Amino acid sequence: VSDIKKKSYRELKDELDSVMKWFESGDVDVDEALTKHDEARKLLEQLEAYLDTTEQKITRKS
Amino acid sequence: LITSPESAAYADFVKITGVRWPRLKIDVYGALVQGQDAPAQIVAALEKANQHPVGYDAIVIVRGGGSAEDLSAFNDERIVRALSASRTPVLVAIGHESDESLAELTADLRASTPSNAAELLTPDRLEEQNAMKLQNEYLSSVLGRVIIEARSYLREAKSQVSNGIAQLIRIERLKLQSTREYVTLLDPREVLKRGYALVRSGSTVITRRALLTSGDEVAILLQDGETKAKIL
Numbered sequence: 235v236s237d238i239k240k241k242s243y244r245e246l247k248d249e250l251d252s253v254m255k256w257f258e259s260g261d262v263d264v265d266e267a268l269t270k271h272d273e274a275r276k277l278l279e280q281l282e283a284y285l286d287t288t289e290q291k292i293t294r295k296s
Numbered sequence: 297l298i299t300s301p302e303s304a305a306y307a308d309f310v311k312i313t314g315v316r317w318p319r320l321k322i323d324v325y326g327a328l329v330q331g332q333d334a335p336a337q338i339v340a341a342l343e344k345a346n347q348h349p350v351g352y353d354a355i356v357i358v359r360g361g362g363s364a365e366d367l368s369a370f371n372d373e374r375i376v377r378a379l380s381a382s383r384t385p386v387l388v389a390i391g392h393e394s395d396e397s398l399a400e401l402t403a404d405l406r407a408s409t410p411s412n413a414a415e416l417l418t419p420d421r422l423e424e425q426n427a428m429k430l431q432n433e434y435l436s437s438v439l440g441r442v443i444i445e446a447r448s449y450l451r452e453a454k455s456q457v458s459n460g461i462a463q464l465i466r467i468e469r470l471k472l473q474s475t476r477e478y479v480t481l482l483d484p485r486e487v488l489k490r491g492y493a494l495v496r497s498g499s500t501v502i503t504r505r506a507l508l509t510s511g512d513e514v515a516i517l518l519q520d521g522e523t524k525a526k527i528l
Binding site for chain 1: 458461462465468469472476478479482483484485494501
């Protein structure tokens with residue numbers, strides 16, 4: 235949760251993009267693929283949580 | 297105010313200005329308003345009023361009605377010259393409307409009677425209050441309208457912003473969803489679930505037969521864990 239607060243949506247998105255680029259590079263090591271895959275899932279969860287929080291904020295205000 | 301403080305003209309003037317504009321400050325310069333000594337006293341009063349350190353907004357000379365002889369002081373040349381020389385604007389009301397003196401003709405403004413002089417000099421408090429009340433009501437209604445319009449604009453802007461952000465969030469969610477599906481496909485464990493195995497010799501992933509020779513020990517990674525094997 236603290237990560238979500240510290241990093242902006244854009245920063246999280248940039249991190250996810252770079253992980254996805256790694257997968258597309260072709261020369262993929264299996265062990266690293268596992269790590270990168272977990273990293274990607276974690277980033278996705280954080281990004282979705284970020285959107286949830288933002289949506290709640292908007293709903294509360296309007 | 298230059299007049300005889302005992303006169304009815306004085307009383308009328310003070311009474312009417314008092315009703316119309318109570319805060320008006322009046323300094324009275326007493327002078328005879330008829331007879332031989334009147335012109336000199338009026339001239340002296342005019343000069344004195346003009347020398348007032350702060351200065352007046354206006355000098356008023358009033359005298360009530362009377363016979364032509366009673367009013368004749370106001371045709372005196374000295375008064376005419378003093379009026380003409382006055383730096384402060386002078387309002388003169390002598391006798392009734394039909395009476396016309398040289399003093400009145402020389403003055404900056406002529407009033408028909410002392411009461412009329414009071415009316416010309418002061419705004420009416422009640423009229424002014426009514427006018428201000430109307431202005432106040434008008435301003436309130438204008439302001440009310442402006443506030444209503446501003447509120448409606450804000451409501452609309454707020455809803456546009458909310459809708460805009462909600463739309464952005466929807467789009468982002470769709471993008472994330474599609475990335476998530478793609479990430480699932482990239483998970484090597486998903487491949488293992490479909491019956492494939494990963495063969496490693498030490499830290500090297502074996503992707504070709506040529507990398508192995510008979511007797512090599514390898515690790516086989518399956519979906520639920522690793523097992524060892526020896527190449528025949």
